[in-house]
Amino acid sequence: MKISVPRVWRELKSHYLLEASVCTKCGKIHYPPRTICDNCKNHKLIRRKLSGEGEVLTYTVQYVVLEGYREHAPIIFAIVKLKEGVNVLAPLTDVKPENVRVGLKVTAVLRKITEDGDLGLIKYGIKFKPMKEFRNEGNVAYESEKRTRKNS
Amino acid sequence: MKSIKDVGIVSWGVYFPKYRIKCSDIGKVWGFPPQYSDGLRVYEKTVANIDEDTITMGWEAARYAVARAKIDPKEIEAIYVGTESKPYAVKPSITIIAEALGITPKTLGADLEFACRAASEAMEASIGLISSGMIKYSLVIGSDTAQASPGDVLEFTASSGAAAFILGLRSENIVAYFEGSYSYITDTPDFWRRSLAQYPMHGEQFTGDPAYFAHIISAVKGLMEELGFKPSDFDYVVFHQPNGRFPLKAAARLGFSKEKVLPGLITPMIGNTYNGSALIGLAAVLEVANPGQRILLVPFGSGAGSDAYSIIVEEGVKEKIHLAPTVKELLEDKEYVDYTCYSKYRGLTSKFNF
Ligand SMILES: [Zn+2]
Numbered sequence: 001m002k003i004s005v006p007r008v009w010r011e012l013k014s015h016y017l018l019e020a021s022v023c024t025k026c027g028k029i030h031y032p033p034r035t036i037c038d039n040c041k042n043h044k045l046i047r048r049k050l051s052g053e054g055e056v057l058t059y060t061v062q063y064v065v066l067e068g069y070r071e072h073a074p075i076i077f078a079i080v081k082l083k084e085g086v087n088v089l090a091p092l093t094d095v096k097p098e099n100v101r102v103g104l105k106v107t108a109v110l111r112k113i114t115e116d117g118d119l120g121l122i123k124y125g126i127k128f129k130p131m132k133e134f135r136n137e138g139n140v141a142y143e144s145e146k147r148t149r150k151n152s
Numbered sequence: 153m154k155s156i157k158d159v160g161i162v163s164w165g166v167y168f169p170k171y172r173i174k175c176s177d178i179g180k181v182w183g184f185p186p187q188y189s190d191g192l193r194v195y196e197k198t199v200a201n202i203d204e205d206t207i208t209m210g211w212e213a214a215r216y217a218v219a220r221a222k223i224d225p226k227e228i229e230a231i232y233v234g235t236e237s238k239p240y241a242v243k244p245s246i247t248i249i250a251e252a253l254g255i256t257p258k259t260l261g262a263d264l265e266f267a268c269r270a271a272s273e274a275m276e277a278s279i280g281l282i283s284s285g286m287i288k289y290s291l292v293i294g295s296d297t298a299q300a301s302p303g304d305v306l307e308f309t310a311s312s313g314a315a316a317f318i319l320g321l322r323s324e325n326i327v328a329y330f331e332g333s334y335s336y337i338t339d340t341p342d343f344w345r346r347s348l349a350q351y352p353m354h355g356e357q358f359t360g361d362p363a364y365f366a367h368i369i370s371a372v373k374g375l376m377e378e379l380g381f382k383p384s385d386f387d388y389v390v391f392h393q394p395n396g397r398f399p400l401k402a403a404a405r406l407g408f409s410k411e412k413v414l415p416g417l418i419t420p421m422i423g424n425t426y427n428g429s430a431l432i433g434l435a436a437v438l439e440v441a442n443p444g445q446r447i448l449l450v451p452f453g454s455g456a457g458s459d460a461y462s463i464i465v466e467e468g469v470k471e472k473i474h475l476a477p478t479v480k481e482l483l484e485d486k487e488y489v490d491y492t493c494y495s496k497y498r499g500l501t502s503k504f505n506f
Binding site: 017113122 | 170201202203204205207208211212239240248251252254477481485496502503
């Protein structure tokens with residue numbers, strides 16, 4: 001599978017950082033980022049990093065995969081509804097199909113998406129993995145508020 | 153070595169994959185005696201998922217370090233990754249990690265190379281940069297997906313994981329500070345991988361005494377002499393941990409009790425994470441140590457070299473522990489895979505692309 005080098009470079013920020021574009025007029029958040037707001041046609045949008053925390057809205061399991069993805073199969077594609085209210089289409093990782101359900105809490109992680117054979121570029125990007133509820137503390141986002149509140 | 157101004161650890165972050173393989177399963181496939189891995193004192197090792205590598209694991213450990221630091225990532229003015237399993241032979245891993253953390257472009261950055269000790273060299277360099285006032289914070293990452301030829305004894309231990317530390321001046325909100333360090337390197341042929349080779353070779357007779365023990369013991373003795381310390385001055389001892397046995401042996405030779413080593417001895421549960429090895433051990437100790445206690449940290453890298461650090465735990469440590477997953481929590485979050493799955497995840501078997 002041939003990876004487009006310019007495209008990987010162009011999409012770095014949105015794929016690595018989950019960077020969206022936010023309309024300065026109506027506030028609509030666009031992911032992937034857009035240059036013109038599709039709600040109010042405003043041209044002034046600013047970039048903002050999304051939280052990466054959300055839940056699975058719906059998903060599908062892909063067994064027939066594109067060339068270059070066989071080792072990654074089955075691939076679970078999910079539409080994740082982020083805390084900000086934006087829906088993001090991305091693969092899930094570190095979870096088996098039988099353990100995925102609608103409403104599953106997930107968090108964004110940087111993972112390898114695919115490689116262009118042995119010689120070409122390696123493409124990295126955001127995937128979502130189940131949010132682990134650790135015993136001592138909230139979730140993997142590790143918002144410090146709760147802890148700080150407890151300590152104060 | 154001592155810096156002009158005291159430099160400390162602002163925060164730490166650890167990540168290793170949730171997948172594990174039992175070392176006894178590896179032994180069964182290759183016909184080793186049933187108790188072979190027990191002899192190494194390594195029972196399970198982490199297995200990186202098919203979509204994980206040094207970059208993704210390093211990023212995740214770094215992200216947790218940033219969460220614990222409670223600083224603006226933009227204030228990090230140097231970022232280093234020490235690794236011997238770079239996804240690209242030429243193209244820095246650190247630029248991808250830095251970009252994905254949102255700390256580009258105004259920062260120093262490099263991939264460092266020295267077998268399992270590369271991240272420690274980054275730590276030494278960072279102490280100098282911070283102490284001199286050139287930079288405010290440095291982010292040091294040790295990350296590896298260690299390679300071992302299938303069937304080699306190395307396969308019992310070579311695993312995947314990462315640790316990250318943010319360093320800054322002692323006057324910042326730190327969790328511990330460096331009292332001093334001592335480095336010791338020589339040309340020793342104990343372990344190598346030629347540039348196009350897929351798996352490393354090891355000079356069997358050199359692994360133990362001339363490499364691991366000689367360098368670690370010399371670095372520790374050098375440090376204790378320079379700082380005027382004796383073994384009883386240290387509360388915890390964290391050595392590089394290629395297996396579960398070597399650190400205990402080194403401790404015994406230097407006169408440290410087993411009890412000082414065990415809290416930071418993580419390899420028996422996750423394998424040898426190479427550049428993460430000693431640093432994950434340090435993180436585990438920070439999560440249990442009390443302010444005022446003294447930690448001896450001694451990473452080692454083949455080829456060979458070792459650095460001994462004396463570290464004093466500060467008050468700030470307790471409040472930062474639960475701002476990110478602890479080593480203990482990561483140890484408990486696991487899922488076993490069999491040898492077949494492991495060999496696909498580690499690229500030992502892959503589909504031929506026409
Ligand atoms: Zn708008």
